[in-house]
Amino acid sequence: MESGPPGGSGPAEPGPRLRGLRGADAAASASSLSRFGAEAGCRAPAVAAVLPAGGSGERMGVPTPKQFCPILERPLISYTLQALERVSWIKDIIVAVTGENMETMKGIIQRYQHKRISLVEAGVTRHRSIFNGLKALAEDQPNCRLSKPEVVIIHDAVRPFVEEDVLLKVVTAAQEHGCSDYDLEFGTECLHLALKYSHIKAKLVEGSPDLWKVTYKRDLYAAESIIKERISQKVCVVMDTKEDEEHVGHCLEEMLKTELNHVKVTSGQDLQQIILEQCYNFVCVNVMTSDFEETQRLLNMLEESNLSILYPVVVISVHFLDYQSVPFGQKMEKVMQIREFAKEVKKRNILLSGLLIYFPQEEQKLRESLRQGVTIIAALIKERNSGLIGQLLVA
Numbered sequence: 001m002e003s004g005p006p007g008g009s010g011p012a013e014p015g016p017r018l019r020g021l022r023g024a025d026a027a028a029s030a031s032s033l034s035r036f037g038a039e040a041g042c043r044a045p046a047v048a049a050v051l052p053a054g055g056s057g058e059r060m061g062v063p064t065p066k067q068f069c070p071i072l073e074r075p076l077i078s079y080t081l082q083a084l085e086r087v088s089w090i091k092d093i094i095v096a097v098t099g100e101n102m103e104t105m106k107g108i109i110q111r112y113q114h115k116r117i118s119l120v121e122a123g124v125t126r127h128r129s130i131f132n133g134l135k136a137l138a139e140d141q142p143n144c145r146l147s148k149p150e151v152v153i154i155h156d157a158v159r160p161f162v163e164e165d166v167l168l169k170v171v172t173a174a175q176e177h178g179c180s181d182y183d184l185e186f187g188t189e190c191l192h193l194a195l196k197y198s199h200i201k202a203k204l205v206e207g208s209p210d211l212w213k214v215t216y217k218r219d220l221y222a223a224e225s226i227i228k229e230r231i232s233q234k235v236c237v238v239m240d241t242k243e244d245e246e247h248v249g250h251c252l253e254e255m256l257k258t259e260l261n262h263v264k265v266t267s268g269q270d271l272q273q274i275i276l277e278q279c280y281n282f283v284c285v286n287v288m289t290s291d292f293e294e295t296q297r298l299l300n301m302l303e304e305s306n307l308s309i310l311y312p313v314v315v316i317s318v319h320f321l322d323y324q325s326v327p328f329g330q331k332m333e334k335v336m337q338i339r340e341f342a343k344e345v346k347k348r349n350i351l352l353s354g355l356l357i358y359f360p361q362e363e364q365k366l367r368e369s370l371r372q373g374v375t376i377i378a379a380l381i382k383e384r385n386s387g388l389i390g391q392l393l394v395a
Contacts, residue, residue, distance in 0.1 A: 050133030054122025
């Protein structure tokens with residue numbers, strides 16, 4: 001059974017939770033297949049997936065096989081594995097990879113903490129790679145931790161945006177018809193062979209526009225833009241100003257909510273919970289201009305959470321400069337310490353930048369500065385530009 005329709009653009013969510021699905025999501029994922037089994041009057045089938053990943057990527061015209069090409073400094077295949085791991089009812093995921101890339105693949109699994117993954121050596125053709133994956137699932141070895149499935153999903157390693165609802169439709173079709181004829185007209189020639197030699201019925205399963213394949217170099221840029229957009233949809237404002245309800249930081253927060261109307265802006269009262277909910281963008285308001293205490297506390301929590309393993313986390317440290325009360329040079333010297341912080345946290349995939357807003361000013365000028373600050377924040381989050389790491393930007 002094969003998943004993977006023709007192109008399209010605009011995938012859904014970028015992938016699963018870092019530490020697997022949270023309780024409610026995991027239960028929903030597991031129950032989706034159980035509901036199918038109940039509606040069909042039978043138990044839910046055991047499901048596994050095989051990813052043929054032995055291709056050389058000749059059409060992309062780069063020396064690195066396309067499944068290992070980086071997107072936001074992370075290999076493409078890692079995003080695909082993440083999407084499948086998100087589906088709790090897929091018990092085993094087999095990746096067929098060439099011998100020369102076996103160690104590379106092991107390193108990816110370890111670095112990005114992938115689970116339920118087993119490796120087999122790829123064959124000389126895609127069909128042989130799939131066959132090797134199926135053999136690994138079918139063999140009954142004494143020390144083998146793999147369980148023999150009833151349904152196997154064959155999924156391209158370079159389709160990173162597959163969603164659970166599509167996979168469930170494919171499994172349902174396989175249970176009912178014996179084979180899912182997903183895209184016979186679009187190059188999945190192994191299904192022609194299945195129809196010819198296995199004497200099974202096939203059913204066409206409609207896919208979503210998200211399920212497109214990374215084939216050419218331009219597709220890498222498209223995938224990167226989609227991932228950036230998706231992980232930029234939530235911003236957390238961290239600010240300890242409980243005793244000062246009139247602090248200008250509250251004005252900045254309200255303006256963020258107003259100006260970034262496509263983004264969900266959340267206050268950081270329960271920071272641990274927000275991190276668990278996979279927010280990748282933080283605006284940290286430092287109440288004292290030269291004080292990095294709030295930013296440092298946030299950075300420590302992010303490092304401990306391992307949130308940045310899968311996606312780069314943007315942190316913008318905001319400082320309000322009242323240049324009338326303290327000498328300008330003295331404050332700037334302390335604020336410029338951000339460069340040293342940025343160098344350290346960049347090693348852990350945290351992109352730290354500083355934003356300096358002049359205050360106090362007359363109200364109209366202050367609002368203009370705040371609006372300019374919001375524009376800078378939006379650009380830093382959207383572009384995730386590593387060239388601006390450690391920079392102190394002025395609004």
